[in-house]
Amino acid sequence: MPALKKIALTITSAALLSGFVLSPAAAADKDTSDDKQPKPPSTMSSLGGEQLGKAGTQVNLGPGAPVLPKKLSGRSWIVADAESGDVLAAHNSHWRLPPASTLKMLFADTVLPALQPTTLAHKVTENELSGVGEGSSLVGIKEDHTYTVHDLWLGVFLRSGNDAVHVLSEMYGGVQKTVDAMQAHAEELQALDTVVVSPDGYDAPRQVSSAYDLTLIARSGLQKKDFREYAATASADFPGEKKKGKKRESFEISNTNRLITGDIGVDPYQGIAGVKNGYTTHAGNTFTGVAERNGKVLLVTVMNPSAEESHAVYKEAAHLLDWGFAASGKVTPVGQLVPPRSLDTGTGIGGKGATPAAGAVQGPGGKAEATHASASNGSSGVGTALAIIGGLLVVLAAAVFLVNRRWPMAGRTHRTETETDATETDATETETKDAEDTGKAGKNAEDTGEAGKDAEGDPEGTGATASAAPTDKP
Numbered sequence: 001m002p003a004l005k006k007i008a009l010t011i012t013s014a015a016l017l018s019g020f021v022l023s024p025a026a027a028a029d030k031d032t033s034d035d036k037q038p039k040p041p042s043t044m045s046s047l048g049g050e051q052l053g054k055a056g057t058q059v060n061l062g063p064g065a066p067v068l069p070k071k072l073s074g075r076s077w078i079v080a081d082a083e084s085g086d087v088l089a090a091h092n093s094h095w096r097l098p099p100a101s102t103l104k105m106l107f108a109d110t111v112l113p114a115l116q117p118t119t120l121a122h123k124v125t126e127n128e129l130s131g132v133g134e135g136s137s138l139v140g141i142k143e144d145h146t147y148t149v150h151d152l153w154l155g156v157f158l159r160s161g162n163d164a165v166h167v168l169s170e171m172y173g174g175v176q177k178t179v180d181a182m183q184a185h186a187e188e189l190q191a192l193d194t195v196v197v198s199p200d201g202y203d204a205p206r207q208v209s210s211a212y213d214l215t216l217i218a219r220s221g222l223q224k225k226d227f228r229e230y231a232a233t234a235s236a237d238f239p240g241e242k243k244k245g246k247k248r249e250s251f252e253i254s255n256t257n258r259l260i261t262g263d264i265g266v267d268p269y270q271g272i273a274g275v276k277n278g279y280t281t282h283a284g285n286t287f288t289g290v291a292e293r294n295g296k297v298l299l300v301t302v303m304n305p306s307a308e309e310s311h312a313v314y315k316e317a318a319h320l321l322d323w324g325f326a327a328s329g330k331v332t333p334v335g336q337l338v339p340p341r342s343l344d345t346g347t348g349i350g351g352k353g354a355t356p357a358a359g360a361v362q363g364p365g366g367k368a369e370a371t372h373a374s375a376s377n378g379s380s381g382v383g384t385a386l387a388i389i390g391g392l393l394v395v396l397a398a399a400v401f402l403v404n405r406r407w408p409m410a411g412r413t414h415r416t417e418t419e420t421d422a423t424e425t426d427a428t429e430t431e432t433k434d435a436e437d438t439g440k441a442g443k444n445a446e447d448t449g450e451a452g453k454d455a456e457g458d459p460e461g462t463g464a465t466a467s468a469a470p471t472d473k474p
Helices: 002-022 024-031 100-114 149-159 162-172 175-188 211-221 225-232 312-327
Strands: 057-061 074-081 086-091 121-123 146-148 235-239 250-254 272-280 284-293 296-305 393-395 398-400
Touching: 074 211, 074 312, 086 211, 086 312, 100 149, 100 162, 100 175, 100 211, 100 225, 100 272, 100 284, 146 149, 149 162, 149 225, 149 235, 149 250, 162 175, 211 272, 211 284, 211 296, 225 272, 284 312, 296 312
Parallel strands: none
Antiparallel strands: 057 086, 074 086, 074 296, 121 146, 235 250, 272 284, 284 296, 393 398
């Protein structure tokens, strides 16, 4: 009988082996952890170039070009030349994903020009704060207190305060008007993967953007002097609570962009000049940055890295910037950052899918501003702002943007004071923790609860939240 047993065992083994051979995908699902990660859609926009519509990593290495960094875990990323618009490399760059607070770049690019001068003072009402989502990141704005527009923008850029976003939105004409204007502006910029539902990036059904779009939006925003200066500010004084019979004091707020301010395990990036970070439960960590080295200006966006190490989004962005600076001139671009519609010369740099994202409220959009701006030595105390000139030059029938370079000294931080008297508030000064930290509100404040639930995320160090109760977003 031993012979029969051997035959039976052989037949059984062959049957099992054939099952794996015929069903490799099923076997991979069980054995490969990467397959647990969401997959990009089979069809994506190819706006900016056909390669950008393909899934996976896109790069055209030339002689002497360095290989891409290893272990990049972002679901989507892009690195591009801010001046020429050349996309040096990309990975699922048109994948429509939740943007978190990087969407505040679009908010600022849309609303900043309308709320001038920034010295304008505004008294906050209870109604203006009523729409702030539960668990939101806050800068600590108090009702019945007065703030300048400048104060509120510091709250948006440095602390990613959804309270500041909602007050500015009401000043603009209301949240819905702001959302509609943001959507129209996104379409004008040809950021067509983007659907705006909330002005602050708070998780909402259907709200999406892409690494490509966020890079377009950052490039547009950086053409505005105020935008550049706020994005490059490392710390500032913010008005606190007004106490009867006492002078209104202030407290310091710091930028949650760790490539500007640094943190445990991540150093400030040499030449960094903004732009915006974000975090929500649904979006994960997101980041768009701009930096200069040896006269070259690069933009980078990373969305939702799966790496479990703290500050992975900053580390991967820094690795991509390092690679981009080393690879410049040694790679063939995989695509282009397209110009706004009103400046598009129609030279064919678009591609398939150049239509607004499903669910977008289509509108005519506002004509892109073409103001010329550059940083000056006395610009609000921020001598390190990126200065991207907003004019259009037609060179060989191609639209390009020029950059007037004024850059940070290595390791230099920036600090600006608000334009009003201020006092410390009891729930806003914070310490930045890593992506697993729950965050602590400042003076006399209690623990705000579980991290990873707010629109910017205490995982990236925004501090006080709107509710002590942890809340998942849609």
